[in-house]
Amino acid sequence: MRHDDSYLIDMLQAARKATAFAADLTYPQFQHSDLHQNAILKVLEIIGEAASRITTDTHRSYPQIPWRQIIGLRNRVVHGYFDIDLNLIW
16 A cells, blocks of 8 residues: 555656646647647546555645645546646646
8 A cells, every 4th residue: 555655756746747748838839739739648547547546644734735735636537538728737
């Protein structure tokens, strides 16, 4: 069984990847790049999935983190893949 620390590390690593994927990229470039869109969507999915597996105690310990929104974004990416708002992702 994994612990919260592992999930938090996964979230951090995925966030760093998203930042690297978007570095030096303009919004129009992002709009026209399936590669960048899919890479960023995947790491957002990882962040949300990891956030959903973190215990309620840890969520309560860090109320400044928008846990529900993070998890909600993951759900939109996974279940609403056919209607993703690129402005929201950007």
